[in-house]
Amino acid sequence: MVEYIKKNRAFLIALIIIPIFYMLDYFGVINIPEDEPLEVILITLFWWWVIALPIHNYNYLKRKGATILKVIVLIVVFIVALGVDTLMDMPDNPVTFILLMGFWIGVVYLLIPTFINKYWKLIALIYIPLFIYFLYLRLFSGGLEAYLEIKKEFPFYVFFLPIPVLFFVWVYEQWKWFRNLKAEKSKTELSLLRTQINPHFFFNTLNNLYALTVKQSEKAPEVILKLSDMMRYTIYEGEKDMVKIKDEIEYLNNYIELHKIRYKKSVEITFNHDVDTSLTIAPLLYIILLENAFKHGIETLAENAFVHINLNEETDFIIFSIENNFDPNEISLSKGIGLQNLKRRLSLLYKNKHELKVDVSNNLYITTLKIAKHA
Missing domain, CATH: 3.30.565.10 (Histidine kinase-like ATPase, C-terminal domain)
Known part of the structure; x- marks a missing residue:
């Protein structure tokens, strides 16, 4: 029993989140609703795991420091993209588009780096022309109204067609491996x-x-x-x-x-x-x-x-x-x-x-x- 508690002590340490919540509620920083006990329990459990898991897997995270840093950078990029899109309130915002593209490329690279390194030329050959064409339509087609008119008639699904192609290439690579x-x-x-x-x-x-x-x-x-x-x-x-x-x-x-x-x-x-x-x-x-x-x-x-x-x-x-x-x-x-x-x-x-x-x-x-x- 002692060994089990010692091995999982991170989850005991993370229980400190409960007094912290009540302390923040006492000083008015947060508001713990008294009539929503289920919501309070779920939120507490979520933050309990958020605190416990990094402590429990400290050695793993230490070994995988570079990967963790990449994940944090991707999260920041995604949050910035959402923030820019909300503040600028612009249809098909090019800045948001660029940030989201960078985010998804980063996610894919994080998951299958070997595949990206092998086929980056093919991916660039497909997506760079499409990206340039999107920027041309969005910025140089005669203004926002003209772009929206073009968008109604232009089959924008072509931007997503390469995804299944690349997916089947990846499946083939896995089969060959x-x-x-x-x-x-x-x-x-x-x-x-x-x-x-x-x-x-x-x-x-x-x-x-x-x-x-x-x-x-x-x-x-x-x-x-x-x-x-x-x-x-x-x-x-x-x-x-x-x-x-x-x-x-x-x-x-x-x-x-x-x-x-x-x-x-x-x-x-x-x-x-x-x-x-x-x-x-x-x-x-x-x-x-x-x-x-x-x-x-x-x-x-x-x-x-x-x-x-x-x-x-x-x-x-x-x-x-x-x-x-x-x-x-x-x-x-x-x-x-x-x-x-x-x-x-x-x-x-x-x-x-x-x-x-x-x-x-x-x-x-x-x-x-x-x-x-x-x-």
């Missing part, structure tokens, strides 16, 4: 997903290498060499937007060979590919599906495990499919980070130009990934 923001967000997110993929994959592969080195296997140097090639591909090619399919095929073959070296049990692994190897695709998409087939398939079976991999193409799509068996009693209900990342990457890179399908029947997984050739 939002589109670029989304693209930048997607690019940043893709970069983050890639950094998550690499450690995830190599953690599993290094575990395989550790098992071989513990057993002092003669195959350990071969594993290290293949792992080195895969790391090089992941680090350098994985950062590219697109790679050739032939490089992805080689990468998958290296991964398969690593696992063939590791397993002593009966494992059937086939990889058939009939595809134009010059086609390009986003890197490191297939490896996640292949890794899952080994991790949740072969790893769960003591014998007769298999993984059948196919990569081919249709007229408009590249099709990658994996079929593997698994032990239903060993199936994991948790969703790995790899598959989550894959789905997110596909949605960012290919949007509606891909299809990821997983079929599970008995002890068989069939995963199919279709990606448009010219996405």
Whole structure:
């Protein structure tokens, strides 16, 4: 409670407005009507907020001193314009017109300074001729009566026509900014997903290498060499937007060979590919599906495990499919980070130009990934 009061002490300080009002009323400076309690309450609340808010936001106002000064200047300009118009009592007073124009330009600049700085030449090109023409009609068309006659027939709404034009230009700028923001967000997110993929994959592969080195296997140097090639591909090619399919095929073959070296049990692994190897695709998409087939398939079976991999193409799509068996009693209900990342990457890179399908029947997984050739 004490902290809350301390945080909002400005509103307590502003209550000083109440005794000030009664003091001013006592000395006859103001008159507080006794028969209008609602009016007194509303006016008091208004001035209470006027005093409290600047105190409460003192630090913000201190940081935004230049902006506050601009607002004060605009308020003064507006008050002066109203004063001049009232004192001179002249139809379409040019002085009032100039002051109000300056006021509204200032307001717009305060709200959207970047837009004004970018399009000030266009705005000047539109409004300076209109302003000059108005001054000509008002001051040099033969006096006030002649001007009023012209005004009856002249379509003065032309002075307001540029406003919707400039408004639509501003809307277009906001749309373009939002589109670029989304693209930048997607690019940043893709970069983050890639950094998550690499450690995830190599953690599993290094575990395989550790098992071989513990057993002092003669195959350990071969594993290290293949792992080195895969790391090089992941680090350098994985950062590219697109790679050739032939490089992805080689990468998958290296991964398969690593696992063939590791397993002593009966494992059937086939990889058939009939595809134009010059086609390009986003890197490191297939490896996640292949890794899952080994991790949740072969790893769960003591014998007769298999993984059948196919990569081919249709007229408009590249099709990658994996079929593997698994032990239903060993199936994991948790969703790995790899598959989550894959789905997110596909949605960012290919949007509606891909299809990821997983079929599970008995002890068989069939995963199919279709990606448009010219996405």
